[in-house]
Structure formats: structure tokens, C-alpha cells
Amino acid sequence: MSSTSPDATSLFRHRAFVQFWFAKNASSFGFQMMSVAVGWQIYELTHRALDLGLIGLVQFVPSVLLALPAGHVADQFDRRRIVTVCQAIEWVAIALLAVFSLSGRLNETGILCLVFVVSLAKTFEFPALQSMLPALVPIQILPRAMAANAAAGQAAMIAGPALGGLLYVAGAGTVYGVSAGLYLVALVLMSRLAYDHMPPRREPATLKTLFAGVHFIRHRPAVLGVISLDLFAVLLGGATALLPIFAKDILHTGPWGLGVLRAAPAVGALLMSLWLARHALERRVGPIMFASVAGFGAATLVFALSTNLWLSVGALFALGAFDMVSMVIRGALVQLETPDDMRGRVSAVNAIFINTSNQLGEFESGLLAAAVGAVNATLVGGIGTLVVVALWMWWFPSLRRRQGLVSAPEPVEGASGTI
Template sequence: MNATASPTYSFADLRRQQAFMRLWAARLTGTAAQQMLMVAVGWHMYELTGSAWDLGLVGLYQFAPALLLALYAGHVVDRHHRGRILAACLAVQGLVALVLLAAVMWPAGAADSRGLLLGLSLVLGAVRAFQMPAQQSLTPLLVPPAMLPRAMAFSSAGQQAAVIGGPALGGLLFVAGMGVVYGASLLLFALACVLALLLRYAHTPPARESVTAATLLAGVRFIWQRKPVLGAVSLDLFAVLLGGAVALLPIFAKDILHTGAWGLGLLRSAPAAGALLMSIWLTRTPIERRVGRTLLLAVGVFGLCMVVFGLSTSFWLSLAALAVSGAADMVNVVIRQTLVQLETPDAMRGRVSAVNGIFIGASNQLGEFESGATAALLGPVGSVVAGGMGTVAVALAWFRLFPALAQRDRLSAPPAPR
């Protein structure tokens, strides 16, 4: 092959690649720490109270501050260095892990209480209001637009590897005690914080802009005016709000599938295992055609998997159902996130990502509360099965409610007519 045909890379390209890999490593370690922390908090709470309602409250207490701060957080992210914001968020979560470590090591156990877990859940929710838009809006700064779908899939592969490894490692470390899990989370948060502080990219502070209702709601208006984007983010909201079962996994592990903390770790990791395999596939063969239809079908498959999981009394069938649900959800994540980032100018990415974060937070943290509340009324099996059926219904309804999304062929926007 002629040497001139080989691609050439400038020093700037090399620095962008290095920065992207640092971000990837920071997300990997930070996500592993978050997952270990949340597995520990969920098991900790259930050991203390044995209440599905309290497990739901952990999610609600994380969602409430994230919702209240989201729009302001997006404004902050668009004005300041996103890498430093990410580092600060990771540092605060490390402090939460430190407090919990001190609580379980307290000689008399006085600080080891339900109120402490709920109070720290408020802190975690507030921090993640800033972390999510900062983290999501960094990737488009570090890769060219043509490579964004692959970069999103590659980032998701690393994140899902952490979601697998974090809970699985946390479940194993429970053998040595809950304090060991909190201590390991603290070390991983510290490493992720250092990696985030090392991020370098061209940052030009925008002109001073006062905080007004118009600036805070700019991301909301942007999404509302773009129906394919609105359809994609609202689909994720309702699908995971109804179909999520994460908050109930301690109940399924202990009372239905009859496993211990190790089984809970595997159940938490199973969706990520499927998601990891799917993200590796999407890194090599990104979805290029019929993206809207593929997105809606993937959400429908996710709902069906939740029905199977809810009805299963076999540990291995439950793991398989969760793994397939994770693969289907990864298709949803990559298409949705790439669509949002490609259609958003950089000056708006923080605020748009913050609004997207509200939808994601509602589908995750509020979904945990919904699962706990419905489980208190219908039982855990009834809650998961009803939620899965509701998710399938939402996917079918979105074909009709958002035809622009269902008919979307490619991730990039079609050229405007002349």
C-alpha cells in the first residue's frame, strides 16, 4: 500500500484521543464505584428495615434533588470547565462512601441508621444533577461528529463493564464485611477524580449570562421543538419508569430466588453483561438505517424481558432475562444519546443534557420509588410483571404518537429542503 494512503494524525488529534481515553477511564472507575456503593446502600437498607417501601425511598431521595437542581446544573455546565465539574462530583461521592464506611465501623452502631442512608441519598442525587450533564457533554468535545456513534458505543461498553464489575465485586466483598465495600468504593472514586482532573480540552468561557427563566428553560424548549428527540427521551422515561426492577432486586434475591448478597451482585450485573456485549457489537457495526423503528422495538423487547423476569422462579432464567433486557436497553441508550448530541450545538449541550438527565433520573430513581410503592400494593412479582406490560404498551403507543421518530431512518438529521 502506498504510504500516502495511510491516515495522518496531528498533535491536536493525539491530544483529543488521549483526553477521550482519560474520560473513558474516569467513567469506568467512577461508574464501578457508584454501582458498588448503590448495591451496598440497597443491601444495607434492606438489612436494617426489611422494607420494600424504604428501598423505594432511597430512589426517591436521590431523584428529588436531581430534579430540583437539573436546570441550574445544565446552566453551570455550559459556563464552566466540564472536566472539573465531573471531578468535583466524583470527590463528593467519595466523601459519601467515607461517611458510610465510618458509620458501619462505629463501635456502637449509633450512626448506622435508616435516616443516615436517606440523608446521604439526597447528597448523591444533588451531585448527580451536575455529573450527568457534565459527563455526557464532554464526549462530543473530544471526538469528531462522524465518530460520535462509535464513541458513544465504546463509552457505553466501558460503562457497562463497570456496571458488571462493580456489583459483582461488591457482592464478593460483602463476604469480608460491608465496610470493605464502602472502602473499595472510596478508593475507586478517588482514582476517577484524579483522572477527571487530568482532562484537557479547549475551553473558552462564554460571555457572562445572567441566570433567568429563559436561560434555564432553553434546554426544555430545544427538546420540545425537536419531536424525534422529545420522543426518544420521553420513551426512555416511561419505559424504564414502568419496567425497571432494580430497587426490588434485594427482595427477589433473598425471598424469591433464595440467594444471598452474591446472588444480588450477579442479578445487578446481568443487565450490564447483556449491555456490554451489545455495546461491543454496536462499536463494530453501528446502527445506520431505520434507527427510529429499531429504538421502539428495542424498548418493547426490554418490557417483555421484565415480564419474564417477574414470573421466573429460576435464578438462571432470571439472569438470562435481565441480560437480554440490558442488551435491548443498550440499543435504546446508544441511539438516544447519539441522536441528542448530534442535534445539539455545543453551547447548549449542558442544558440539553440536564433535561435529558431529568428524564433518565425520573426513569431510574423515581422508577425505584414506583417499584417499591407498587410492590407494597401488588407484591414484587405483580409490580415487575405489570411494569413490563406497561413498557410494551408505551413502545407500541410511541409508533403513533411520535411518527417522526418511528420513521427516522438515520441518526444524522436529514438535510433541510431548499
């Protein structure tokens, strides 16, 4: 795994990574297609906006409440097998959505129950899947591998809902059927993946082992810095939650303009991730990360002050691109600073921060916009992001001076789960 030959530095010469990438891509497309069908079908059945909120609730609750047990499981058992079992459960649930929809026997309760099953399985799948990647490629190209994964995720977020919407013309059952087919492809690829991982000696699930990831993060400045930077930047930079207000009241455009605004960050992130997948980040990763988060804040300010649609689109495009750079660096730093036997639990804690900050960030933006207006709320978010960058550069000087992604290992008390 430490080879530096041309073959070793080419992502797609690593067969295990290619297989992993296609499996993850297939399941991501399937999930995005399923999500758009679920929302449309439930609204068709009930015509109640509250029920659309219930879809988010049944996905959010297990992802937060069971994240720590899921991380513990990822560190105690074979990760490939965990992912395979979880994807098999998701495939069965989506296949049942297809069967019951085609037979006309699916109601709102049934949809929500099956979505809950999918969310439950994804909660346990996430930390195991995240922890697998460092074992599939050499360390020096891990950031490029993460960027390639991110590119696939962004492509799924852009094209998946559109494809699901087109297929919905033939009915919800058709969308679920295609989604189940994609999950089956992912399941087969993942079950045949060559993944060399020897789980450590199993430990009972105690409070010490469950919270070992939290303890590890607290005592590792680099990991604490990047995870908390992500948390507060997302909390403050929630401009996308206010896009309908900007589209209608400030930019004076219609639904097509709102669609362009919503797509702009994803397109920026996709193009940047494709570039990062081909170009390694080897030097000055700390300054680049902080500059990217600052760029995210500056783009938010431009968007807040813009009254021109295309300037706003450009600002959101830049916002997505800057966010992708910092996300790839943060993700690689967390993976490389974490020992293999802790990656599941650290990924689980990171997942809690991501899910919570996304939800709370949208809530904070809406609450602040109701109080001071959308423009002022977005300005506060952009300025707050810049303040966070300045504070984190001061509080985490080693991260500010960080040159490479790999640092000398440091002993960490309780790394094996003993606090």
C-alpha cells in the same frame, strides 16, 4: 474531528476519550462499592428497613430538585472544571466516610449527611460529564463511544457491589478507603484531560435560562420523541422491581435464583454494549430503535408468562440487550441533535426523566402487582410498552423514518435560552 481515517474511527486511538473512559470507570466502580457499604453499614447500625429507604431519599431529592440549575451551570462554565470540582467533593466525602468508620465515630446521621453531599455533587457532575463526550471523539463514532461508556457502567454495576461485599469482610472503612482511592484516580485523570470547550457568554440564572432545556426539547421532535419514549417505556416496563415475587412464588427458586435473575439484564446489556462499541450504527437507526424497544416489551411478556427459571433468565438477558441498543441510539440522537451550548440543560432534563421514571416505574409495578398480581402487572407493562412503541411511531414519523444519527440542523426558537 471530522477525519474518517482508520485512526479516527478507532475509539482507543483518541487519547482524550481513553482518559475520560478510565476516569469514568474508576468513579463508577468507586460509587458502586460505596453504595453497597453504605446500605450494609446503616442496617448494621440501626436494623431498620426505613433507614435503607432514607439512603434512596437523600440521593433522589437533590438529583431532581437541582437538576435544572446543574444543567445551567454545565452550559455556562468549563465542564471539565465542573466535573473535577464535583469529583473532588465526592472524594472528600467518601474519604471522611473511611476515616470516621475506621475510627468508630460514624453514626447513621453522619453517613446520610455524607451520602447527601456525594449526591449533591453528582447532580452537578452528571450534565457536565454527559455533555463532554461529543467533543472527545469524531461524530461518526459517538454511538460506539457511548456504548463503550455504557459497557463500563454495566461492568461497574455487576462487579462493583460484589467487590465491595468481599472487601466489607475487612470492615466498612476498608471499602470506603478503596472507593476513595478510585475516586482519586478519576480526579487526577479528569483534571489532566485535554478538553477543548469554550463556554458561551455567561447569562444570569433566570426562569428562562433554567427552563431553556425544556423549551428546546418541546420544539425538537427528534429529541422529544426519544426522551419521552424512554420515559414511558421505563414507567411501564418495571418487571425487575417484582423479581423477588417471581423468584419465590412463580419460579420456586431461592436467593441464588434471585441473584441470577437480577444479574441477567445487566449481563445482556454489558455484552450488547461491548458489541456496539465495535460496530457502528449507521443506517436505519429509527427503525432499529423502535424495534429494540418493542423487543424490550416482548421480552417482558415472555418473562411474565414463563414458569421456567432459565427461560426467565433468557428473557431478562434479552430485555437488557434490547434496552442497551435503544439506549445507545437515544443517547446519541439527543447529543447530536442538541447544540453544544444547550447540552448541559438538555442532559439535566433527561436526567430528571430518567430518575423519575425509574422510581415511579418501580412504584407503579408494585402498586399494580398488589392490585392484580405480579404476572398480570408485568403483562400490562409489556403490552403497554408495545402500545407506546406503536403510538410513538405514529406520532413521530420523522423519527420512525430516521436513517442516520446526524440530521440537517434546524433552527430552534430560544435555543440560546431566550424564550
